Amino acid sequence: MSRTTPATAVSVPTTPGGTVPATTTPVPTRRELIGWLLRVTRPVLAPLLASTVCRVADLLLGVGLFALAAAAVVRTIAAIATGAALPGLWGIVGAMVAMSLVKAVLRYGEQFLGHFVAFKALELLRAEIFRALIPRAPRVMATARSGDLLARSTKDVDRIEVFFAHTFAPMVSAVIVPTTVLLVIGARASWALAGTVLPFLLAAILLVPLTGWRRSLRSSRESVAERAVLTQHVTDSVQGLAEVVGYGRTTERLAQMRELDDAVAAAGRAATGWASWRRGAVQLLVLAGPLAVLAVGAPAVEQGALGPVALAASAAAVLRLTETVRGVEEFAASLNASFASAERVYEVVHAPVEVPDGEIALPAAGAHEVVWEDVSYAYPGARAQALTGVSLTAAAGQWTCLVGVSGSGKTTLANLALRFDDPTGGRVLVDGHDLRELTADSLRREAALVSQRAHLFRASVAENVRLARPDATQAEVEEACRAAGVHDEVLAMEEGYETLIGERGASVSGGQRQRLSLARALLARPGVLVLDEFTSHLDPELEGRVRQAVRERLAGATVIEITHRLGRVGEADRVVVLDSGRVAQEGAPEALLAVDGPLRRLRERETV
Numbered sequence: 001m002s003r004t005t006p007a008t009a010v011s012v013p014t015t016p017g018g019t020v021p022a023t024t025t026p027v028p029t030r031r032e033l034i035g036w037l038l039r040v041t042r043p044v045l046a047p048l049l050a051s052t053v054c055r056v057a058d059l060l061l062g063v064g065l066f067a068l069a070a071a072a073v074v075r076t077i078a079a080i081a082t083g084a085a086l087p088g089l090w091g092i093v094g095a096m097v098a099m100s101l102v103k104a105v106l107r108y109g110e111q112f113l114g115h116f117v118a119f120k121a122l123e124l125l126r127a128e129i130f131r132a133l134i135p136r137a138p139r140v141m142a143t144a145r146s147g148d149l150l151a152r153s154t155k156d157v158d159r160i161e162v163f164f165a166h167t168f169a170p171m172v173s174a175v176i177v178p179t180t181v182l183l184v185i186g187a188r189a190s191w192a193l194a195g196t197v198l199p200f201l202l203a204a205i206l207l208v209p210l211t212g213w214r215r216s217l218r219s220s221r222e223s224v225a226e227r228a229v230l231t232q233h234v235t236d237s238v239q240g241l242a243e244v245v246g247y248g249r250t251t252e253r254l255a256q257m258r259e260l261d262d263a264v265a266a267a268g269r270a271a272t273g274w275a276s277w278r279r280g281a282v283q284l285l286v287l288a289g290p291l292a293v294l295a296v297g298a299p300a301v302e303q304g305a306l307g308p309v310a311l312a313a314s315a316a317a318v319l320r321l322t323e324t325v326r327g328v329e330e331f332a333a334s335l336n337a338s339f340a341s342a343e344r345v346y347e348v349v350h351a352p353v354e355v356p357d358g359e360i361a362l363p364a365a366g367a368h369e370v371v372w373e374d375v376s377y378a379y380p381g382a383r384a385q386a387l388t389g390v391s392l393t394a395a396a397g398q399w400t401c402l403v404g405v406s407g408s409g410k411t412t413l414a415n416l417a418l419r420f421d422d423p424t425g426g427r428v429l430v431d432g433h434d435l436r437e438l439t440a441d442s443l444r445r446e447a448a449l450v451s452q453r454a455h456l457f458r459a460s461v462a463e464n465v466r467l468a469r470p471d472a473t474q475a476e477v478e479e480a481c482r483a484a485g486v487h488d489e490v491l492a493m494e495e496g497y498e499t500l501i502g503e504r505g506a507s508v509s510g511g512q513r514q515r516l517s518l519a520r521a522l523l524a525r526p527g528v529l530v531l532d533e534f535t536s537h538l539d540p541e542l543e544g545r546v547r548q549a550v551r552e553r554l555a556g557a558t559v560i561e562i563t564h565r566l567g568r569v570g571e572a573d574r575v576v577v578l579d580s581g582r583v584a585q586e587g588a589p590e591a592l593l594a595v596d597g598p599l600r601r602l603r604e605r606e607t608v
């Protein structure tokens with residue numbers, strides 16, 4: 001069961017198991033899931049098999065070594081007791097050394113291949129998710145659940161990797177090694193002895209791992225869900241540290257964290273309890289095996305039906321199986337947890353592409369005309385329409401300003417021009433082409449966005465700007481930054497253009513972030529540029545300079561500017577006033593300001 005956190009709002013998972021439903025993909029059958037997993041991870045299957053073979057051989061050699069040593073000791077004791085000639089000890093020692101060396105090589109092979117499998121499986125699965133996210137990126141980025149979806153996919157991938165790297169080989173060897181050992185004991189010593197051990201091993205390998213696993217699985221899932229709430233809470237607390245401290249909410253946040261911690265522990269208690277029980281039971285069973293061998297074997301030795309050397313070697317071999325069987329008790333739970341994770345990754349990868357690619361490449365041009373034709377839009381899951389029947393044109397090469405009160409639909413309208421999603425009604429056209437017909441690549445090349453929340457990567461300033469055009473020279477990067485009005489500030493940074501920007505762009509101010517994002521867009525030289533509040537952090541003098549630079553550098557480009565600050569709307573070619581997702585007024589700024597209408601009222605509100 002998922003929980004919500006109390007008081008100071010925390011967004012939390014909402015469905016059982018704590019997973020936000022990422023998509024509408026039907027849940028795959030086990031067969032489909034396994035088929036898909038095998039397809040994705042095909043390149044690691046051969047090394048996985050090789051690693052498993054190494055492990056099996058290594059464990060068998062370990063058993064052989066134990067049995068050989070036990071047999072040698074019993075032979076020696078018997079020789080001393082009867083005064084017979086001592087067995088060839090050097091030969092035995094030589095054989096054991098050779099076996100140990102081979103064992104070491106096998107162990108190395110198993111470890112090396114195991115690590116290769118682990119890293120390669122991670123790489124393959126992450127690449128698969130990333131590939132799937134690319135065509136879905138605009139929609140994913142526009143919806144609040146994107147971060148959650150990504151985080152879960154990453155964690156789930158880790159869990160699948162655990163199965164590949166750490167569960168498969170132990171499980172396979174837990175079946176093959178004991179079976180082989182019992183067959184050898186049966187053939188070389190006595191089938192009665194082998195039969196005595198069989199029930200203990202069957203119980204340890206098959207029965208115990210399955211006991212309570214349904215309850216354990218439920219408990220693990222609940223624990224994972226609670227942990228997700230806790231993680232969300234901790235992330236929120238860290239990101240909002242200034243607010244938490246500033247508003248004196250530390251005690252409250254800590255109390256909530258303790259409460260969530262307790263919930264995680266309580267949810268996982270059943271799983272931990274069953275796991276302890278299983279571990280104990282398996283240990284008991286594998287230790288009972290050699291005792292049973294002795295109990296059955298000793299009378300047989302007395303009766304002369306079995307040699308003491310064979311008995312000692314068999315008991316030692318069975319004792320050594322402890323190592324092989326260890327950890328097998330968690331197999332069922334681990335397998336199911338991996339399948340649950342695989343299901344979640346499968347859903348992401350197989351989700352329908354909500355913004356499918358078109359086939360026409362938008363030709364490169366200095367400017368493009370953007371037309372919204374009777375466009376309506378509602379965000380997925382939202383009851384209200386964000387836009388209703390909007391028809392307007394951003395003429396090629398003109399500067400169009402979208403204004404309106406907060407929530408009136410400005411960002412949504414501009415985002416639809418960049419095809420962050422398709423309208424629920426009507427269509428958006430660029431140079432007469434419905435956006436649905438255009439290839440995503442050509443549209444991204446021709447249209448750029450300078451958003452309020454532009455992301456800066458943990459990389460140097462130059463690398464961040466160059467994101468728009470990786471082949472840009474240093475001189476071009478600097479020129480773009482100069483135009484965006486950020487060049488002098490970059491030079492003043494510790495290492496100039498090589499300064500590393502911290503996580504989430506932490507080491508630059510909001511205004512610098514905006515201007516670096518603008519520099520990126522200027523470097524790309526798009527035919528359509530969407531500027532979302534791009535001067536909100538700038539003082540009037542700098543704002544004037546930056547606007548002038550954009551005009552000069554992108555002379556002829558179509559600019560769509562979203563703004564709340566109306567002081568400079570007079571400079572635009574056209575102004576569109578939005579109200580509750582509809583066009584309330586549009587026209588040349590001087591004409592709109594000349595009448596008592598929505599733009600005048602907005603401006604008066606601003607100056608009050």
Ligand SMILES: Nc1ncnc2c1ncn2[C@@H]1O[C@H](COP(=O)(O)OP(=O)(O)OP(=O)(O)O)[C@@H](O)[C@H]1O
Binds near residue numbers: 405407408410412
């Ligand atoms: N990701 C979203 N999911 C659901 N509803 C959204 C989302 N983004 C915006 N909305 C809603 O759509 C409507 C239009 O929002 P939009 O961001 O386009 O307005 P805006 O005019 O740009 O606002 P602001 O000036 O505050 O940025 C609002 O009612 C808003 O609550």
